[in-house]
Amino acid sequence: MALNLHRNRDCDLAPLAKMLPDADIPLINPNAKVPFDEMEWHRKWLGDREDVSFYLQDALGRDVGFFALREGIGPEVRHLTYVYLAQEARGGAAAELTGHIEQAARDLGALTLTLKVEVDNAPAFNAYYSAGYEELSRRHGMATMRLDLEGRIAA
Template sequence: MAFTLRRNHHRDLAPLASMLPDAEIPLLNPNAKVPFDVIEWHQKWLGEPDDVSFYLQDAAGRDVGFFALRVGVGPEVRHLTYVYVTQEARGGAAAELTEYVEQAAQALGALVVTLKVEIDNAPAFNAYLSAGYKELSRRNGMATTRLDLEERLAP
């Protein structure tokens, strides 16, 4: 499936709220309120000035995915968080999504991307490993991974 990436310059979370079923909010963020609360997300989850979010759009221009890149340990590190793809866009979207994450992080000046993923979420976990993320540690059912973007750019 071919997607396009749209940077969320205006921090508009209404598209995320409309595509995200209440039942899947805890999968995206187990600490967030159900139903989706835009104000809460702006204040607690995506409120830092350096938080940057993106939407994936399908060929018809519909928003079908979302992810955010937060500043990690230093400005050269971006932490991937709140990754969501609608049910109808799943199935083969992972490889394209990880490419867009990499491109977005590089455009923000990142040299490294980190993320945490549930070990039990085999499709997501395997997608990140296939994309070149290296597992650093495991704790409480989560794996912390890292992708070195400089290695990707090296000949």
């Protein structure tokens, strides 16, 4: 599936609310209210000035994915948060999704990309592992992973 990446410059969360079923909200943010509360997300989850979010669209221009990159320890580190891919876009899109995430982080000047993923979410864990992320630790059912973007450019 060919996915196109679009930066969410207006911080518009209406497309996310439209594509995200209530049942999937706890999968991307277990602390968020159900049903989706756009004001809560603006205030609590994507309210940092350095948060940058993106939408993925399919060939027909439909929003089928979303992710955000939060500034880590300084601007050279970005932390991947709130990744969502609509059901119809799943299955074979993992490499394309991780490629878009990596490019978005690079475009923001990141040298390192980090994330946390539930260890029992095998499709997501395997997608990140296959994309070259290294596992740093496991705690409370979550794996912390890291990708050295600077090393990938040099290689």
